[in-house]
Amino acid sequence: MHTVLLEHIRKYVTLTDDEASLISQKLKPTTIKKKEFLLLAGKVCKANYFVSRGLLRLYFINKKEQEQITQFGLEGWWITDYDSLDTQKPSRFYIQAVEDAEVIAWNKDVQEELILAIPQLETYFRKILQRAYAASQRRIEYIYAYSDEERYRNFSTNFPGFIQRIPQYMLASYLGFTPQFLSKIRAKK
Amino acid sequence: MHTVLLEHIRKYVTLTDDEASLISQKLKPTTIKKKEFLLLAGKVCKANYFVSRGLLRLYFINKKEQEQITQFGLEGWWITDYDSLDTQKPSRFYIQAVEDAEVIAWNKDVQEELILAIPQLETYFRKILQRAYAASQRRIEYIYAYSDEERYRNFSTNFPGFIQRIPQYMLASYLGFTPQFLSKIRAKK
DNA sequence: TTTATTTCTTAATCAGGATTAACTTTTTAT
DNA sequence: ATAAAAAGTTAATCCTGATTAAGAAATAAA
Numbered sequence: 516m517h518t519v520l521l522e523h524i525r526k527y528v529t530l531t532d533d534e535a536s537l538i539s540q541k542l543k544p545t546t547i548k549k550k551e552f553l554l555l556a557g558k559v560c561k562a563n564y565f566v567s568r569g570l571l572r573l574y575f576i577n578k579k580e581q582e583q584i585t586q587f588g589l590e591g592w593w594i595t596d597y598d599s600l601d602t603q604k605p606s607r608f609y610i611q612a613v614e615d616a617e618v619i620a621w622n623k624d625v626q627e628e629l630i631l632a633i634p635q636l637e638t639y640f641r642k643i644l645q646r647a648y649a650a651s652q653r654r655i656e657y658i659y660a661y662s663d664e665e666r667y668r669n670f671s672t673n674f675p676g677f678i679q680r681i682p683q684y685m686l687a688s689y690l691g692f693t694p695q696f697l698s699k700i701r702a703k704k
Numbered sequence: 705m706h707t708v709l710l711e712h713i714r715k716y717v718t719l720t721d722d723e724a725s726l727i728s729q730k731l732k733p734t735t736i737k738k739k740e741f742l743l744l745a746g747k748v749c750k751a752n753y754f755v756s757r758g759l760l761r762l763y764f765i766n767k768k769e770q771e772q773i774t775q776f777g778l779e780g781w782w783i784t785d786y787d788s789l790d791t792q793k794p795s796r797f798y799i800q801a802v803e804d805a806e807v808i809a810w811n812k813d814v815q816e817e818l819i820l821a822i823p824q825l826e827t828y829f830r831k832i833l834q835r836a837y838a839a840s841q842r843r844i845e846y847i848y849a850y851s852d853e854e855r856y857r858n859f860s861t862n863f864p865g866f867i868q869r870i871p872q873y874m875l876a877s878y879l880g881f882t883p884q885f886l887s888k889i890r891a892k893k
Numbered sequence: 894t895t896t897a898t899t900t901c902t903t904a905a906t907c908a909g910g911a912t913t914a915a916c917t918t919t920t921t922a923t
Numbered sequence: 924a925t926a927a928a929a930a931g932t933t934a935a936t937c938c939t940g941a942t943t944a945a946g947a948a949a950t951a952a953a
Contacts, residue, residue, distance in 0.1 A: 649786035
């Protein structure tokens with residue numbers, strides 16, 4: 516059940532068997548069906564979600580009433596609106612399953628409780644946040660370093676498997692352009 | 705000397721006086737002059753820098769040989785290339801003083817050492833990384849939610865004091881457009 | 894299996910911002 | 924104080940990617 520989560524944690528810190536079973540006992544996996552939501556805009560974000568199976572997306576609705584995806588959550592990734600989770604203010608984001616998925620929801624109290632019981636978890640979260648922030652810094656670098664067409668070509672060569680799991684309009688949204696433009700650059704060459 | 709740093713840490717966690725003086729003793733502030741560098745592209749990033757006075761910028765050189773600023777570091781902010789610092793691979797970034805500044809450099813070993821001695825620091829770093837990551841998520845949202853002109857107008861109304869501390873070409877770079885375009889939108893109204 | 898709904902494609906026109914270049918103003922160095 | 928360098932302005936032209944619209948193809952539902 517929790518193998519994906521526990522393996523992930525153990526890549527960063529060591530856990531005793533007792534600690535591992537405490538985590539398994541405090542947190543229950545949730546399955547969600549394609550198109551179901553974990554978070555809706557206007558609601559306060561309740562948890563940080565570890566994706567143990569499937570695929571999620573995080574997006575907001577822009578002024579043109581279009582969905583703008585800012586993040587995907589694959590197996591082994593964490594996904595949440597940290598701003599809303601931290602401040603307990605309403606979110607502007609949606610978190611939705613792109614495929615049937617399984618997540619392990621860590622809400623604030625459970626996280627605090629488990630960190631107190633298992634100090635290694637504090638180190639774990641510090642380290643994954645550092646990686647997430649580094650990835651986010653690279654993402655911003657990327658946005659400014661390449662044109663839309665270049666970002667699409669880099670993405671397809673770097674993640675050929677992933678682009679087959681999502682509709683093209685979601686990739687276009689994530690890369691910040693229109694589905695029409697994606698069709699156009701796919702057509703030429 | 706370390707008052708800005710210690711006050712910052714104490715906004716997130718409690719420190720005893722002994723812990724505070726251990727920090728002061730292990731870390732010495734460095735002053736750097738305007739235009740001096742803390743990091744050069746091609747070099748491995750050695751430390752995470754806490755800015756206790758002045759202003760720094762983090763930028764890379766894009767394919768058009770132009771400086772692309774991705775981050776500023778004001779008093780009370782942390783600035784580093786986490787990717788390079790974490791992986792110990794050469795950075796693609798420069799960190800340079802925009803004004804005369806004072807920083808407190810935390811290199812990897814000192815950070816690990818101080819976290820072991822002062823467990824509260826682990827919590828501190830987890831919390832500031834969470835905030836930094838949340839800010840980075842908002843930044844990406846922002847880039848996709850607004851046009852260049854809108855981002856300039858929002859920025860000027862939200863940070864009127866800050867824009868007076870930096871040359872316009874740096875603001876244009878940070879916002880991802882050319883100085884000519886900035887002149888143009890400033891001219892109209 | 895047929896219909897309905899989503900997703901993808903193509904093409905014409907349009908707009909936001911880049912590029913180039915010449916010039917002006919401000920700041921820095923001597 | 925003067926020269927040199929850095930920063931900012933203006934305007935013409937160009938280009939990347941948006942918009943609009945209509946149709947085709949693929950998926951899902953009945």
